[in-house]
Amino acid sequence: MRGEELIAVVTIDDTYIKGDIPIFFAKTEEEQARVAQTLAKIMQAMVHDLGNGVYVIVKH
Amino acid sequence: MEKYGLTISLGILLGTLDRLYMLRSDYRQYPGYPHGFVTHVSLGFIASALGAVAIPAIVEKQFAAVTFLALAAQQFRDIREMERKSLAALEEAELIKRGHDYIEGIARVFEARNFLVMLTSLATSATMFFFGMPLLSLIVGIFFILLSERLMRGRVIGHICDVDAGRLHFKGPLLMVEQIDIMNVGLPVMREKILQDGLGIIVKPKNDNARATIHNMGQRQAIAHVAATILGSKKDVDTPEFTPLVRKDVDNGQIALFIVPAEKDIESLIAAVERVPVLESAGRAPLKSKAGRIASD
Numbered sequence: 437m438r439g440e441e442l443i444a445v446v447t448i449d450d451t452y453i454k455g456d457i458p459i460f461f462a463k464t465e466e467e468q469a470r471v472a473q474t475l476a477k478i479m480q481a482m483v484h485d486l487g488n489g490v491y492v493i494v495k496h
Numbered sequence: 497m498e499k500y501g502l503t504i505s506l507g508i509l510l511g512t513l514d515r516l517y518m519l520r521s522d523y524r525q526y527p528g529y530p531h532g533f534v535t536h537v538s539l540g541f542i543a544s545a546l547g548a549v550a551i552p553a554i555v556e557k558q559f560a561a562v563t564f565l566a567l568a569a570q571q572f573r574d575i576r577e578m579e580r581k582s583l584a585a586l587e588e589a590e591l592i593k594r595g596h597d598y599i600e601g602i603a604r605v606f607e608a609r610n611f612l613v614m615l616t617s618l619a620t621s622a623t624m625f626f627f628g629m630p631l632l633s634l635i636v637g638i639f640f641i642l643l644s645e646r647l648m649r650g651r652v653i654g655h656i657c658d659v660d661a662g663r664l665h666f667k668g669p670l671l672m673v674e675q676i677d678i679m680n681v682g683l684p685v686m687r688e689k690i691l692q693d694g695l696g697i698i699v700k701p702k703n704d705n706a707r708a709t710i711h712n713m714g715q716r717q718a719i720a721h722v723a724a725t726i727l728g729s730k731k732d733v734d735t736p737e738f739t740p741l742v743r744k745d746v747d748n749g750q751i752a753l754f755i756v757p758a759e760k761d762i763e764s765l766i767a768a769v770e771r772v773p774v775l776e777s778a779g780r781a782p783l784k785s786k787a788g789r790i791a792s793d
Contacts, residue, residue, distance in 0.1 A: 473683055482736040483682030485669035491682050496736055 443479050446472040446491040453490055500552040503624040504545075510637030511544020511617030512537065517641055518609050518648065536606070539575060543568065543610040547617030551625050568614070576607040591731055592724040592740055597714020601775045605648065612644035651779075653699065653719065654770030656706035661762050662696035662752055673752035674698055676745045686737045690756060693730065695765055697723075697753040704792050707749035708780035715778035716742035719753060719769055726768040728758025 444458040446468050453459055460475070462468035472483045472491040481495040519536055546568045553561035580603040587593055594602075620637035624630060653659065662673040666687055671678040673696035681687050699719070701707035709715060720740040724731075731738035740755040753769065782788030 469683055469685070473685070476683075477734050480734045480736070483686075484680040485682035487668055496739075 441495040442492055443481050443495055444475055444493045446475065446483075446493070447489060449489050452488055500625075502630060503552060503621045504548045506624050506630060506633050506637070507548025507617035507621030508541065508544045510620040510634070510641065511547055511613045512541050513637075514616040514641045514644055515540025515544070515609065515613045518612070518645065539572075539610060540613050543572070543613040544617035547614035548621040550618055551622050555625070569611075572607050572610040575610060576603040579603040579606045590721075591733070592721050592729060593717060594721050595714045595717030597712065597775045597777045598718040598721060600777055601718075601773065604776060609644075609648065612647065616640040616644060650776070651774040652770060653710075653772045653774060656702055656709060656774060658700040658702065659766050659769045660698050660700065661766065662698035664691060664694050664696040664754065666691070671754065673743075673754055676743055676750065676752035678741050678743050678752065678754045681737055683737070686735075690737065693760060694754060694756045695760060695762055697755075697765060697769055699751045699753065699769065701749055703783065704788065705781045705783050708782050709774060709778050710751050711744065711749065712775070712778035712780070715775050716744075716751060718775055718778075719751075719772045720755070722772045723753060723755050723757070723765060723768050727755065727761065727765055730756045730758060 442457060444460060445453050446460045446462060447453050448462055448465065448468055450459075450461065460471055462471050468489075468491060472493060475481075475493050476483045479493060479495060481493050484492050484494055486492060515537060519533060546565060550562065550565065553559075580599055583594065583599045583602060584596075587599070616637060619640045620633050623633035623636040627633070662676075665672055666681070669680050669682055669687070671681050671687075671690060676698070681690060699710060701710055710719075720742050724740050729738065729740060731740070738756040740753065742751055742753050744751045755765070757765065783792060
């Protein structure tokens with residue numbers, strides 16, 4: 437199996453996420469979903485929901 | 497040469513017919529494009545020529561000719577290599593991969609068919625040589641053609657497993673088919689789309705052998721590939737959410753197929769999955785060992 441790659445994170449709440457990866461902030465959940473979808477389309481990657489309001493974009 | 501004319505030509509004729517007959521049933525495994533067709537018929541012709549001359553060669557005490565049969569076997573191994581390479585190269589362009597196991601299976605089939613062709617032409621020419629009756633040798637040839645078709649018919653998933661429809665639903669962001677997790681889908685729009693257009697299938701192994709077989713990732717990839725080939729798939733390069741996936745229930749060994757087909761038809765999907773060939777390289781039979789039987793109850 438090929439390795440997965442975490443490309444970016446989209447979040448509303450900045451308390452959950454820190455580190456050396458691209459982090460995109462959004463103000464509302466709709467904006468968050470939209471930004472995540474756009475990023476995923478651009479990167480041909482997939483959006484996953486961590487369940488705590490953080491979306492990660494992963495290339496499979 | 498003249499006295500063996502009929503023996504050899506009947507052998508070649510029936511052998512080549514055998515190869516043609518087996519090409520007919522190929523479309524599922526391989527798109528029948530004209531050049532592949534020509535290649536395989538030509539190689540089938542060579543194989544049948546080798547089978548047909550074997551007996552006259554022995555009778556004429558041309559034992560060197562018989563050693564050519566060994567050379568032929570080598571040739572046919574190259575066919576496997578050729579098929580494997582070309583399918584592996586084409587795999588790059590497949591959105592839903594065949595997988596190495598399926599490719600290996602197809603390549604082996606192509607190799608084996610040539611040996612069956614040799615057998616058919618050998619049997620035909622032997623009948624002609626020993627009994628001298630062209631009609632009888634034709635009948636024997638046709639019998640062997642039918643036999644080789646029978647021999648090449650492997651088992652399919654429907655023989656070893658029960659295939660049923662499974663309900664697609666979400667547990668939070670987690671997509672599930674009945675009790676089996678498939679994947680985490682983040683975007684609400686994609687979740688809606690999946691519930692609207694997706695289909696789920698549950699494959700229940702009939703015994704421990706079947707469970708071990710569908711445990712194999714190559715076998716599971718083949719199931720996803722065949723399903724997507726027959727029903728189409730809405731997946732594109734930028735929608736990995738629609739990738740057909742096959743995942744296992746770790747507790748009971750059942751597997752679930754998730755697919756977003758172009759044609760949403762559950763009956764057709766069940767029929768397609770039931771017809772997926774059981775790959776030679778994936779087949780396992782733990783029940784054939786004593787240790788496996790102890791664990792089976």
